[in-house]
Amino acid sequence: MFLVDWFYGILASLGLWNKAAKICFLGLDNAGKTTLLNMLRYGDLRQSEPTQQPNSDEFSIGSVNFTAFDLGGASDRSQNLEGLLCQGGCCSLHKVPFLILGNKIDIDYAASEDELRYHLGLTNFTTGKGNENPSDYNARPIEVFMCSIARKMGYGEGFRWLSQYIE
Ligand SMILES: Nc1nc2c(ncn2[C@@H]2O[C@H](COP(=O)(O)OP(=O)(O)OP(=O)(O)O)[C@@H](O)[C@H]2O)c(=O)[nH]1
Numbered sequence: 001m002f003l004v005d006w007f008y009g010i011l012a013s014l015g016l017w018n019k020a021a022k023i024c025f026l027g028l029d030n031a032g033k034t035t036l037l038n039m040l041r042y043g044d045l046r047q048s049e050p051t052q053q054p055n056s057d058e059f060s061i062g063s064v065n066f067t068a069f070d071l072g073g074a075s076d077r078s079q080n081l082e083g084l085l086c087q088g089g090c091c092s093l094h095k096v097p098f099l100i101l102g103n104k105i106d107i108d109y110a111a112s113e114d115e116l117r118y119h120l121g122l123t124n125f126t127t128g129k130g131n132e133n134p135s136d137y138n139a140r141p142i143e144v145f146m147c148s149i150a151r152k153m154g155y156g157e158g159f160r161w162l163s164q165y166i167e
Pocket of ligand 1: 027028029030031032033034035036047103104105106107147148149150151
């Protein structure tokens with residue numbers, strides 16, 4: 001019973017209760033991928049050593065599978081967002097929704113949402129944060145949400161946005 005309540009609590013807070021999905025986290029070194037994974041898995045902040053070798057970490061809650069590809073010390077920054085988005089339309093991620101989390105907004109000098117959108121080339125290109133009608137949507141859903149995993153802020157809204165594109 002406790003386990004079911006825990007499953008329900010975490011998935012409902014992310015809008016993922018009754019959804020089946022594979023959610024993959026990709027990010028630069030030090031972005032907070034492991035911290036987010038630990039927050040989802042254990043519900044708290046845990047320190048971990050910076051990743052020195054490419055690896056991945058995976059766990060499931062209910063029918064939702066979370067995987068973080070931690071490129072760490074071997075990160076190749078040419079694998080940027082543009083590459084991931086496969087703008088040539090050639091790849092299997094063609095219509096997969098992208099949630100971009102701008103983490104660490106608790107830090108004074110953190111980039112603003114507008115700055116992040118600008119530097120990612122996403123100004124005026126994102127889907128919108130409201131409840132779109134997913135069945136009307138023919139393009140890849142993509143949106144930016146700013147967050148602080150340390151303060152437990154922002155990423156829940158991002159996941160709930162994402163959840164509307166997951167069956
Ligand atoms: N201030 C602040 N620090 C954070 C936040 N999220 C993570 N961190 C810190 O950022 C550092 C890197 O976090 P990780 O989760 O290890 O980052 P990662 O993306 O897994 O990094 P690699 O292992 O290098 O790929 C750690 O010291 C975290 O405590 C946040 O929201 N705010």
